[in-house]
Amino acid sequence: MHNFQICDPVFERPVGRKHRALAGLARLLGVQAELVPLPDQTTQMSTAEQRINLWHLAEQVLAYGVPGDFVDLGCFDGRTSAFIASILAGHDPARAFHLYDSFEHNLGLFTNTREALLAHFQTRQLPVPVIHAGRFETTLPAELPPTIAFAQIDCGIGAPPEFHAALITRCLGHVWPRLSPGAVCVVQDYHDPTSGSASENFYPFLKATVDAFLAPHGVGAVALYSGKYSHGFFRKPGGRVA
Ligand SMILES: C[S@@+](CC[C@H](N)C(=O)[O-])C[C@H]1O[C@@H](n2cnc3c(N)ncnc32)[C@H](O)[C@@H]1O
Structure with a gap:
């Protein structure tokens, strides 16, 4: 068992000639720094740091036996979904994984996102979600x-x-009552500007939207360090991890 799929090449932007030349120059000059490619925002939807967080959060609910299925609302081309599926496959392949998307937005990916999704699962020999x-x-x-x-x-x-805020609230409203005690919900783009994080704050209204939904339930979300992009999570109270 390992979690090296976090850095599966499918998530990496190909390193071009300019990048290699600059990296070579930096080495020659003895610069103690690494040139890391930025994610391509049209196709790379998660950072390695986010996948590290996802791995631990998903593995945790499985290790603690939190009952229920896995769901991914907004799966796009399924790269991140296939990553989550690989955690399920390693721990509890019997659990169902439900993916939701209109598949109407290809966001610059010049292919059919639903077909791309199936290919990502097939290549990794993962059960069809x-x-x-x-x-x-x-x-x-x-x-x-x-x-x-x-x-x-x-x-x-x-x-x-x-x-967008109404859509998030709608998703939270339907997911919340179905979450088991101890269940985890990750919200992409959740960004806390007071954290001092240099991550992108693509949707500055999103934190207030999520916080407003959670407040009456007495639950707070946690903004996680996640590299270039932002995300956070909350846990439904109760269960063994309360
Ligand atoms: C940023 S992408 C998701 C990226 C994906 N989670 C990943 O890591 O690769 C947002 C997705 O939400 C979907 N989406 C947005 N609004 C939607 C709606 N009202 N109903 C269904 N899907 C929607 C889009 O089609 C798009 O694929």
Whole structure:
């Protein structure tokens, strides 16, 4: 067992000639620094740091036996979903993994995102997930499983803030009652500016939206260090990890 899939080449931006030349020059000059390619924001949707966080959070709910399925709301081309599936496959392949997306937005990826998703799972010899194609407005809540152990919500497509905020609130509203005690929900783009983090704050309204949803439940979200992009998580109180 290992978690080296965090750095699977599928997540890396190919290193070009200019990058190699600059890295070579830095070595020649004895510069004690590494030239790390920035993620391509049109196709690379998670950072290595985020996958490290995802690995530990998902592994934790499995290790503690939190009941329920895994769900990924906004799976795009399934690269990150396949990564989450690899954690499930290593620990509890019997659990179902549900993926949700309209597959309407290819965000600069010049291919069919649903086909790309299936290819990512196939290449890694992972079980085919349960795919719920359609807008959240129609698939949620009817197609959510009754019990959820781990959820990820990532529906940022640069929509107007009020639209995006309403969508996040809708997703949270349907996911929350289904989360088992001890279940974890990761929210992509959750950014706490007071943390001093230099991560991107793509959606400055998102933290307030998530916090406003959680406050009446007496729960706070945690902003996680996650490199270039931001994310955070919250845990449903109760269970062995309360
Ligand atoms: C930033 S991408 C998700 C990236 C993905 N989690 C990953 O790590 O590769 C956001 C996704 O949310 C989906 N999305 C946005 N609004 C949606 C809606 N109303 N219903 C269904 N899917 C939606 C888009 O199609 C897009 O694939």
